[in-house]
Amino acid sequence: MKVGIIGASGYTGSELLRLLALHPKAEVVAATSRQLAGEPIWKLHRFLKGFYDLKFVEPDLKNLDECDVVFTAVPHGEAMRYVPQLLEVGIKVVDLSADYRLDKETYEKVYGKKHEGYRDAVYGLTELHRDEIAKADLVANPGCYPTGAILAVAPIAENAEIIVFDAKSGISGAGAKPTEFTHYPNLHEAIVPYKVTNHRHYWEMVRELSRFNPEVRVSFTPQVFPGSRGILTNAHVFMNDVPSRDELYEIYERFYRDCYFVRLQDEIRLSWVRGSNFCDIAIFVDEQNGRVVVSSAIDNLVKGASGQAIQNMNVMFGLDEKTGLEFPPLFP
Numbered sequence: 001m002k003v004g005i006i007g008a009s010g011y012t013g014s015e016l017l018r019l020l021a022l023h024p025k026a027e028v029v030a031a032t033s034r035q036l037a038g039e040p041i042w043k044l045h046r047f048l049k050g051f052y053d054l055k056f057v058e059p060d061l062k063n064l065d066e067c068d069v070v071f072t073a074v075p076h077g078e079a080m081r082y083v084p085q086l087l088e089v090g091i092k093v094v095d096l097s098a099d100y101r102l103d104k105e106t107y108e109k110v111y112g113k114k115h116e117g118y119r120d121a122v123y124g125l126t127e128l129h130r131d132e133i134a135k136a137d138l139v140a141n142p143g144c145y146p147t148g149a150i151l152a153v154a155p156i157a158e159n160a161e162i163i164v165f166d167a168k169s170g171i172s173g174a175g176a177k178p179t180e181f182t183h184y185p186n187l188h189e190a191i192v193p194y195k196v197t198n199h200r201h202y203w204e205m206v207r208e209l210s211r212f213n214p215e216v217r218v219s220f221t222p223q224v225f226p227g228s229r230g231i232l233t234n235a236h237v238f239m240n241d242v243p244s245r246d247e248l249y250e251i252y253e254r255f256y257r258d259c260y261f262v263r264l265q266d267e268i269r270l271s272w273v274r275g276s277n278f279c280d281i282a283i284f285v286d287e288q289n290g291r292v293v294v295s296s297a298i299d300n301l302v303k304g305a306s307g308q309a310i311q312n313m314n315v316m317f318g319l320d321e322k323t324g325l326e327f328p329p330l331f332p
């Protein structure tokens with residue numbers, strides 16, 4: 001497969017380049033940057049020196065026309081400029097932005113802008129939508145927080161009354177451009193709650209979880225910790241009849257039996273998934289309060305973005321979803 005990446009100068013774009021460098025069936029033939037068009041990729045991404053001879057190109061259709069698939073790794077509101085044009089000439093798209101994750105009306109309300117180029121897309125949480133992804137031309141890759149959160153609770157969401165997600169993300173979730181929020185002295189030795197009751201990813205979580213249980217009440221508190229990668233989610237699931245810990249592990253094992261990238265553990269650490277496409281899950285029971293605590297750990301740039309995007313590409317092209325992604329995490 002010939003692959004294009006729009007937004008290859010950013011964090012998810014460079015992570016796509018890193019992961020695709022060793023993919024046996026995919027070759028990156030176009031990588032865009034408006035700032036650096038004409039420059040060799042390694043001049044920006046020094047860690048990739050020796051892996052690519054490519055130069056950055058402008059994000060014009062003529063530079064992408066030999067691609068079978070394009071990843072749009074650009075901010076929300078920008079992907080919609082490219083996606084319809086790409087689909088029109090028969091190029092499949094995995095969009096890493098939020099532009100195609102919600103229905104049009106909810107998107108316009110939540111993101112506060114008109115959607116110029118809406119298309120129906122399949123929500124690319126591979127473990128839950130594999131069959132639809134296999135037939136799709138356009139996959140909306142999930143947000144990083146929703147990936148860890150939804151995978152943590154999907155097997156028991158049907159019987160949940162209330163789900164409280166408490167999630168902590170590394171700083172790369174905010175993209176490559178530094179801001180006052182991500183400035184070192186403002187985050188160093190700090191854990192910072194932000195958008196405490198109004199983060200946009202909430203809507204993706206509700207949309208997916210209501211497929212299992214339209215009555216469930218969801219809340220979500222995002223925080224940033226001073227590390228580069230990773231999202232640790234503690235999902236507090238309140239239910240009337242709490243199964244035992246053993247029963248819960250059985251339920252999860254059954255639900256995820258064909259899901260190589262979901263690993264059940266007794267406990268989790270971000271350092272056990274770093275750099276990999278795994279989502280690790282551990283389950284704890286608080287009988288007294290009718291509460292199950294499900295903890296999940298992902299690397300936000302891999303399972304939370306570029307790794308899952310490649311997993312989706314593999315499924316769209318009829319490959320084993322593990323292709324190019326079957327490597328262990330980086331520890332310590």
Ligand SMILES: NC(=O)c1ccc[n+]([C@@H]2O[C@H](COP(=O)([O-])OP(=O)(O)OC[C@H]3O[C@@H](n4cnc5c(N)ncnc54)[C@H](OP(=O)(O)O)[C@@H]3O)[C@@H](O)[C@H]2O)c1
Pocket residue numbers: 006007008009010011012013032033034035036059072073074075076078096097098142143144172173174175176177300301304305
């Ligand atoms: N970071 C994460 O952990 C994460 C996880 C899941 C999803 N996402 C989503 O993935 C997308 C990319 O995130 P990121 O963290 O990689 O962001 P980023 O580091 O800020 O990179 C985005 C890149 O998009 C390019 N770009 C911006 N506007 C463009 C336009 N109009 N046309 C073409 N290229 C444009 C920029 O490159 P040039 O200026 O060089 O052209 C920039 O380097 C976002 O929608 C984000 O929400 C991010």
